[in-house]
Amino acid sequence: MDKDGILRASAARNPLRCSMQHSLARRRFLQGVGAGIAAASLPGMVAAQARPLSLLTWDAYADPNLLDLWRTQTGVNVRYEIHISDPTSVNRLRAGETNVWDFINVNNPWARDVMWPAGLIVDLPRDRFDPLYGEMDEKFHLPYKWAMSADGEHLLGIVQRYETFDFVVNPDVISPELAKDEGWDLFNNPDFAGRYGILAYEDWNVMDMCMGAGVHPFRTKTDDEVAKYEETCNNWIQNAALITTDFVQLNLAILNGEIDLYFTGGTYSTAAARLEGVTELYAITPNSGPADGKGGINWIELNSPVANPDLHPNIFDWLEYITTPDAAELVARGNGNLQPVSQMANPDVMSRFSADELAAIQWDEFDERIANAVEFDIVPDYDRLYDIYSAAMRARG
Amino acid sequence: MTHSPGPKFALPVAVFLLACFAMPIVIVAWYSLMPPRTFDLGIDLTLANYHTAVTEGYARPLMWSLLGALITTLGTALIAWPSAVILHRHAGRGATVVSVLIALPIFISESVRLFGMNVFLMPRAGILAGSLDWAFGFKIGSILNTWMAALVGMIYIHLPFMLFPLLLGVSLIPQDRIEAARDLGANRWQTFREVELPLAAPGLLIGALLTFVLSLGANAEAAILGGRAVTVITAAIEQRFNYAQDWPMGAALTMVVIIVTAVIVLPVLARLDLNRLTQ
Numbered sequence: 001m002d003k004d005g006i007l008r009a010s011a012a013r014n015p016l017r018c019s020m021q022h023s024l025a026r027r028r029f030l031q032g033v034g035a036g037i038a039a040a041s042l043p044g045m046v047a048a049q050a051r052p053l054s055l056l057t058w059d060a061y062a063d064p065n066l067l068d069l070w071r072t073q074t075g076v077n078v079r080y081e082i083h084i085s086d087p088t089s090v091n092r093l094r095a096g097e098t099n100v101w102d103f104i105n106v107n108n109p110w111a112r113d114v115m116w117p118a119g120l121i122v123d124l125p126r127d128r129f130d131p132l133y134g135e136m137d138e139k140f141h142l143p144y145k146w147a148m149s150a151d152g153e154h155l156l157g158i159v160q161r162y163e164t165f166d167f168v169v170n171p172d173v174i175s176p177e178l179a180k181d182e183g184w185d186l187f188n189n190p191d192f193a194g195r196y197g198i199l200a201y202e203d204w205n206v207m208d209m210c211m212g213a214g215v216h217p218f219r220t221k222t223d224d225e226v227a228k229y230e231e232t233c234n235n236w237i238q239n240a241a242l243i244t245t246d247f248v249q250l251n252l253a254i255l256n257g258e259i260d261l262y263f264t265g266g267t268y269s270t271a272a273a274r275l276e277g278v279t280e281l282y283a284i285t286p287n288s289g290p291a292d293g294k295g296g297i298n299w300i301e302l303n304s305p306v307a308n309p310d311l312h313p314n315i316f317d318w319l320e321y322i323t324t325p326d327a328a329e330l331v332a333r334g335n336g337n338l339q340p341v342s343q344m345a346n347p348d349v350m351s352r353f354s355a356d357e358l359a360a361i362q363w364d365e366f367d368e369r370i371a372n373a374v375e376f377d378i379v380p381d382y383d384r385l386y387d388i389y390s391a392a393m394r395a396r397g
Numbered sequence: 398m399t400h401s402p403g404p405k406f407a408l409p410v411a412v413f414l415l416a417c418f419a420m421p422i423v424i425v426a427w428y429s430l431m432p433p434r435t436f437d438l439g440i441d442l443t444l445a446n447y448h449t450a451v452t453e454g455y456a457r458p459l460m461w462s463l464l465g466a467l468i469t470t471l472g473t474a475l476i477a478w479p480s481a482v483i484l485h486r487h488a489g490r491g492a493t494v495v496s497v498l499i500a501l502p503i504f505i506s507e508s509v510r511l512f513g514m515n516v517f518l519m520p521r522a523g524i525l526a527g528s529l530d531w532a533f534g535f536k537i538g539s540i541l542n543t544w545m546a547a548l549v550g551m552i553y554i555h556l557p558f559m560l561f562p563l564l565l566g567v568s569l570i571p572q573d574r575i576e577a578a579r580d581l582g583a584n585r586w587q588t589f590r591e592v593e594l595p596l597a598a599p600g601l602l603i604g605a606l607l608t609f610v611l612s613l614g615a616n617a618e619a620a621i622l623g624g625r626a627v628t629v630i631t632a633a634i635e636q637r638f639n640y641a642q643d644w645p646m647g648a649a650l651t652m653v654v655i656i657v658t659a660v661i662v663l664p665v666l667a668r669l670d671l672n673r674l675t676q
Contacts, residue, residue, distance in 0.1 A: 088639055095436065203640055242625070243624060244620060244624060244625065249515065256521050256522050256523070257520075258542075383641070390637075390641065395454065397625075
């Protein structure tokens with residue numbers, strides 16, 4: 001029960017449960033709308049100087065320590081809204097909220113393939129930001145595909161948090177080595193029917209089900225491949241013991257012996273609990289799979305300035321600030337979680353993490369996991385695949 | 398000739414209601430007639446989304462929501478009636494304390510209460526199963542992650558919405574009418590059916606309407622306790638607006654729910670005599 005208590009406590013840190021907490025999301029949304037209306041009602045110059053830096057962001061960048069340090073250093077106020085999913089936030093900018101926000105951080109493909117072509121973000125001054133990429137992990141050295149526009153001319157954001165996000169097993173029941181070798185076929189195995197859960201990050205679930213069907217998630221599918229996907233999708237959803245948007249609930253279910261594994265999951269969903277001593281959670285990236293021989297999916301977060309006609313004058317200072325060792329450390333620990341950041345290539349940043357923390361994020365095999373993963377991309381045929389997924393959900397009960 | 402000032406005084410409220418209540422529904426209705434997966438409001442109207450709502454299995458989530466709302470309304474009424482009678486007639490000063498205790502959870506986030514219920518119902522080391530095992534060596538399974546668990550959660554969450562209107566309804570029953578019925582030879586069932594139920598009907602109807610409408614829109618219980626064993630209509634709507642990025646389809650499903658709710662609720666409202674409660 002002690003471990004249960006730890007996990008319950010960490011529930012408060014789970015921002016993605018917010019998809020069900022409408023009142024909180026609504027309150028934040030209304031705060032945003034209110035601030036937007038207030039800013040719009042002021043004369044332009046005064047509004048630009050008085051309004052806070054506005055972040056549409058994942059939870060780590062809303063960490064109170066990160067924001068306090070920024071305020072102390074610059075005196076600039078910040079307000080934020082934690083978003084629910086990449087496509088939702090991108091569409092909010094599309095719907096006109098570029099007037100509201102200065103900063104957005106979404107996963108890698110959205111900046112290059114959607115937001116930049118649609119004019120929703122602006123580029124970074126290269127003389128100021130190119131050198132920062134030199135201090136990151138070699139994987140990100142420029143020209144790094146996801147940080148650049150398709151013509152290679154424009155720098156679209158700053159890379160920071162990244163990891164693989166695949167599935168989680170109880171190593172007392174399934175050995176990690178076996179899980180890595182078996183990969184997504186574990187969920188096709190009838191022995192595990194009713195013994196796994198699904199973390200309903202639904203766009204990720206679609207990609208995982210492609211992997212389970214032996215189909216490259218980021219290539220256009222043939223009708224045969226869609227048929228395989230549909231069969232896998234129906235089986236996986238029907239055979240799931242529970243489906244939830246809350247990874248703490250799934251972690252508890254593993255601890256309690258209700259399930260032995262779940263997808264989608266990774267360091268993001270396990271690190272905080274592992275750091276507290278929970279050993280029954282182990283993030284797995286398959287050794288192989290149908291995506292150019294790879295079975296894992298690697299997301300990379302890109303922090304970009306929004307094409308706000310009244311862009312906050314300190315936005316580039318903020319983007320540089322988050323890469324400083326002090327801020328990067330706080331982002332990595334954002335809201336009580338632990339996530340690898342690109343600045344861990346810097347010995348100064350790396351030295352700030354204890355052996356226990358590195359064990360919690362399974363740092364010893366991090367490079368191997370990244371090597372076994374294909375980089376997150378936009379799924380062609382997503383609408384068709386998602387409709388199959390949601391139909392399978394409706395048919396579940 | 399004098400003009401009534403009423404319409405002028407009512408104008409601000411009317412404008413407010415039009416802007417804040419009618420307009421959003423008009424916009425949702427308009428979106429529901431747009432081509433699937435579009436984000437702009439235009440004049441190319443289509444019924445494609447309503448056709449999809451009928452042909453693509455959305456009747457099932459609607460059925461789960463309606464059934465869940467019906468069972469929740471009946472379940473809360475069955476629990477709330479005797480509770481209201483006891484609180485009104487027998488609890489004396491304790492009634493206030495008990496009422497406050499029942500009302501207090503309303504001030505706590507619904508998600509928090511449901512997570513508490515989740516830990517309570519959890520198998521093996523859960524509070525209920527673990528305590529029974531520890532105290533009596535009695536091992537039980539769990540209803541967690543089933544539709545039954547979602548129903549238990551819905552009854553638990555919505556009970557106060559039935560209980561308090563019903564308390565008001567029960568307070569409308571004069572004790573002398575019950576005594577008169579008994580003196581005339583009515584048994585308990587006859588007294589309940591012929592005297593108590595009709596007199597308390599306004600409170601019961603208000604409680605039933607509140608509970609039914611709130612339960613129809615409930616989503617968290619099926620998600621947190623039900624493990625999505627079933628998909629309720631609000632979850633299906635959320636999927637269309639969020640991950641599917643199909644606002645027109647989400648809007649069409651929303652309109653279907655609004656229409657179904659109106660068809661069920663409006664006839665009941667028409668029969669409700671609120672003056673009875675204020676006399």
